[in-house]
Amino acid sequence: MHHTCELVVRTYECDMNGHVNNANYLNYLEFARHEFLKAVGFDYAACFAA
Structure with missing residues (x-):
């Protein structure tokens, strides 16, 4: 499976x-x-509820 995402590199x-x-x-x-x-x-909520 291939996934890409973009993010902004902050100056700090x-x-x-x-x-x-x-x-x-x-x-x-x-x-x-x-x-x-x-x-x-x-589902993060279901994961933490378990």
């Missing part, structure tokens, strides 16, 4: 050279995972 996520700081990549992956699960209809 970059270093003085304009490169994204490595520590932010995990946040990007978590964002993409969350968007993917929403796209396939995952």
